[in-house]
Amino acid sequence: MKRPKLKKASKRVSCAKRFKIQKKVREHNRKLKKAAKKTGISRKPKQDVGVPNSAPFKEEVLREAEQRKQELEALKEKNKIVKKQERAAKRKEGKEAASAGVEPAAKKAKKGTKVREARAAVAKEKSAKTFKCCELNKVIEASDVIVEVLDARDPLGCRCPELEETVLKHEGKKKLLFILNKIDLVPKDNLEKWLGYLEAECPTFLFKASMQLKDRTVSQKKQRGTNAVLDHSRAASCFGRDCLLQTLTDLANKKDGETMLKVGVVGFPNVGKSSIINSLKEMRACHVGLQRGLTRCMQEVHITKSVKMIDSPGIVAAPSNPGDVMALRSLQVDEKEESPLEAVRTLLKQCNPQHIMLQYNVPNYRNSLEFLTTLAKKRGFLQKGGLPNTELAAMTFLNDWTGAKLSYHSRAPERQDLPSYLSDAIVTELQSGLNMDVVREGNQNVIKGVRSPNLASSINFSSKGPTAGVLNVIEPPTETITTTVTTEAVETDMTASTDELLSTIKPEAEIPIPKMETPIQESTQKSEDKPIKETKVKFVNVDLTSLQHNNDDDAYDFNTDFV
Incomplete structure (x- = not known):
C-alpha cells in the first residue's frame, strides 16, 4: 500500500502472507526435486575430484594431462590460421574475378533483381x-x-x-x-x-x-517528405x-x-x-x-x-544550335559544360525587358549581370559578407524557364x-x-x-525554329599534328647520311612571312657591323664602412678611444 507523502510504496507485508509465500515456494521446490529424481537428471554439476594423492604415478598423469591440454590449444590455433588463409584466398579470388569481368555465382543471382541500378x-x-x-x-x-x-x-x-x-x-x-x-x-x-x-x-x-x-512505394513517399501537402x-x-x-x-x-x-x-x-x-x-x-x-x-x-x-x-x-536553344534544350548547364550566367545572358536577349521586369518585379536593368544581382537581392540569395549570389539566381531563373512555373x-x-x-x-x-x-x-x-x-501576364519569346x-554520337577522330622541315637551314658540312635523310623531307606548305625589324633587332644589327672593342673590368669597392670613413672625415670612430 502506498502511503501519503511517500514516493514508493512500502514492501512490508503481514506475517501470514509472508509465511504463506514461503510455504508455496517450499512445495514448488519439492515437486521439482521429485520430478528430477524420477527422470535421473541432476541439477548440480559433478565436480572434478582430480587425482588423489594416494594414486600411483600421480605426477605422470598430471604431466600427460597438461601435455594434452597444450596439444588441444595448438590444434585450435592451427585451425584458426587455416580458416584465416581460406578467407584471404576467397577474397583474392573475388578481386581477380572482378578485375577479369567474371562475377561469382552469388552475385549473378542478385544481378537479375537489380537491372535498373x-x-x-x-x-x-x-x-x-x-x-x-x-x-x-x-x-x-x-x-x-x-x-x-x-x-x-x-x-x-x-x-x-x-x-x-x-x-x-x-x-x-x-x-x-x-x-x-x-x-x-x-x-x-x-x-x-x-x-x-x-x-x-x-x-x-x-x-x-x-x-x-x-x-508507388513507401520509399517514394519518404522521399517526398512526411510534411508534403497535396495540391487539391x-x-x-x-x-x-x-x-x-x-x-x-x-x-x-x-x-x-x-x-x-x-x-x-x-x-x-x-x-x-x-x-x-x-x-x-x-x-x-x-x-x-x-x-x-x-x-x-x-x-x-x-x-x-x-x-x-x-x-x-x-x-x-x-x-550547332543557337545559344538560347542550347540553354533550354540541352544539359550543358547541368553537366557543367556551360556557365549558367552565360545561358541567362543568351536567354534575356530573346525576351522583351519590360515583360521580364513585370514578371520578376525588378527595376530596369542594363545587362544580365545587373538583372541577376537585383534578383538575388530580392530573393535573399546572399553569400558571406552580404554579396549577392548571382550563380544561384541564374540557376533559379533557368529552372523557372525549363520547369512548369514561368508563363511565356x-x-x-x-x-x-x-x-x-x-x-x-x-x-x-x-x-x-x-x-x-x-x-x-x-x-x-x-x-x-x-x-x-492572360496575354499581358505572359512573356513574349522569339523562337528560333x-x-x-x-541520334548517333560519333567520337571525333584524333588530330595528327604534322611538322614541316625546311632544308635551307641545314649546314653544308654535315655528314652524307644526314644529307640524304633531309633531302627526302619536303615542306608541306611554305607561307611567306614578312620581315619586321624591331628597334632591338636594329641595335643588334648595328652592333654586329661595328668591330668589337675590348672592355676593361673595373672593380668597385663595396665596403660601405670604408667608403664612409674616406668620405666623411668628421664621422665618429668607435674603434678609437677618445677618453
Missing part, C-alpha cells in the same frame, strides 16, 4: 551522350507508336526534324503523334493557333499533367487524359494478335515525358523532378492490359509549309486509324476546362 551505373561509366542516343534508338525500334512531347510555350523549338524523319522512314509501320504539354502556361488564343498549325502536319493532343498522384486545387488536376487513352486503346484493339501496343514517349529534356506517363498511370511510376535529365535509360510502364508506354531519355541537342509564349508561323520529309500522303497516312473528330472534340473540351494566363538533334 546496373543500367544506371553503366550509363554513368559510359559516355552520357552515346548511351542516351543508344537508348533512344532502342525506344524507337521497340515502339509501334511514337509520341513526341512538345512544350506548349515553344512547340516549334521542341521539334526534332532528325527524330521525325527517322520515325517516318519505317514507311507506315510506326505512327507519329504530337502531345502539346504544359498548356496551362500559355494564353488560349496562342494555344489555339499552335494547335491548328500542328494538326495540319500530325495528329496533336493537348495535355496537362497532374500534380496530385499517389506514391484545380491546377493539380489532369486534362487530356481520357482523349489520349481512348485513342491509344482504339489503336491497340485494331492491332492484329494478342500483343500489347507499345507507345514510345520521346522529346527533349524537361518537356514532361515522365509526368505524362505518371498521369496516365495515375501513380508515380517514373521518377520526375525539377532537375533535367533524370531519366537515363528506357523504362516500360503498363498503362492498361493492352497499352504499354516506354519512357526514354531526352534527345541530345546538336552543338512564342508566336505560331502564319504560313504552313510542310517540311521536306513530310508530304500530303504521309499526313493522310498518319491520320488513318484515328477518329479525328473525337480528337478535335477532346481538344476543345480541354481548352474550355483548363485555366490559362526546330532544334537539331543528334
Whole structure:
C-alpha cells in the first residue's frame, strides 16, 4: 500500500502472507526435486575430484594431462590460421574475378533483381551522350507508336526534324503523334493557333499533367517528405487524359494478335515525358523532378492490359544550335559544360525587358549581370559578407524557364509549309486509324476546362525554329599534328647520311612571312657591323664602412678611444 507523502510504496507485508509465500515456494521446490529424481537428471554439476594423492604415478598423469591440454590449444590455433588463409584466398579470388569481368555465382543471382541500378551505373561509366542516343534508338525500334512531347510555350523549338524523319522512314509501320504539354502556361488564343498549325502536319493532343498522384512505394513517399501537402486545387488536376487513352486503346484493339501496343514517349529534356506517363498511370511510376535529365535509360510502364508506354531519355541537342536553344534544350548547364550566367545572358536577349521586369518585379536593368544581382537581392540569395549570389539566381531563373512555373509564349508561323520529309500522303497516312473528330472534340473540351494566363501576364519569346538533334554520337577522330622541315637551314658540312635523310623531307606548305625589324633587332644589327672593342673590368669597392670613413672625415670612430 502506498502511503501519503511517500514516493514508493512500502514492501512490508503481514506475517501470514509472508509465511504463506514461503510455504508455496517450499512445495514448488519439492515437486521439482521429485520430478528430477524420477527422470535421473541432476541439477548440480559433478565436480572434478582430480587425482588423489594416494594414486600411483600421480605426477605422470598430471604431466600427460597438461601435455594434452597444450596439444588441444595448438590444434585450435592451427585451425584458426587455416580458416584465416581460406578467407584471404576467397577474397583474392573475388578481386581477380572482378578485375577479369567474371562475377561469382552469388552475385549473378542478385544481378537479375537489380537491372535498373546496373543500367544506371553503366550509363554513368559510359559516355552520357552515346548511351542516351543508344537508348533512344532502342525506344524507337521497340515502339509501334511514337509520341513526341512538345512544350506548349515553344512547340516549334521542341521539334526534332532528325527524330521525325527517322520515325517516318519505317514507311507506315510506326505512327507519329504530337502531345502539346504544359498548356496551362500559355494564353488560349496562342494555344489555339499552335494547335491548328500542328494538326495540319500530325495528329496533336493537348495535355496537362497532374500534380496530385499517389506514391508507388513507401520509399517514394519518404522521399517526398512526411510534411508534403497535396495540391487539391484545380491546377493539380489532369486534362487530356481520357482523349489520349481512348485513342491509344482504339489503336491497340485494331492491332492484329494478342500483343500489347507499345507507345514510345520521346522529346527533349524537361518537356514532361515522365509526368505524362505518371498521369496516365495515375501513380508515380517514373521518377520526375525539377532537375533535367533524370531519366537515363528506357523504362516500360503498363498503362492498361493492352497499352504499354516506354519512357526514354531526352534527345541530345546538336552543338550547332543557337545559344538560347542550347540553354533550354540541352544539359550543358547541368553537366557543367556551360556557365549558367552565360545561358541567362543568351536567354534575356530573346525576351522583351519590360515583360521580364513585370514578371520578376525588378527595376530596369542594363545587362544580365545587373538583372541577376537585383534578383538575388530580392530573393535573399546572399553569400558571406552580404554579396549577392548571382550563380544561384541564374540557376533559379533557368529552372523557372525549363520547369512548369514561368508563363511565356512564342508566336505560331502564319504560313504552313510542310517540311521536306513530310508530304500530303504521309499526313493522310498518319491520320488513318484515328477518329479525328473525337480528337478535335477532346481538344476543345480541354481548352474550355483548363485555366490559362492572360496575354499581358505572359512573356513574349522569339523562337528560333526546330532544334537539331543528334541520334548517333560519333567520337571525333584524333588530330595528327604534322611538322614541316625546311632544308635551307641545314649546314653544308654535315655528314652524307644526314644529307640524304633531309633531302627526302619536303615542306608541306611554305607561307611567306614578312620581315619586321624591331628597334632591338636594329641595335643588334648595328652592333654586329661595328668591330668589337675590348672592355676593361673595373672593380668597385663595396665596403660601405670604408667608403664612409674616406668620405666623411668628421664621422665618429668607435674603434678609437677618445677618453
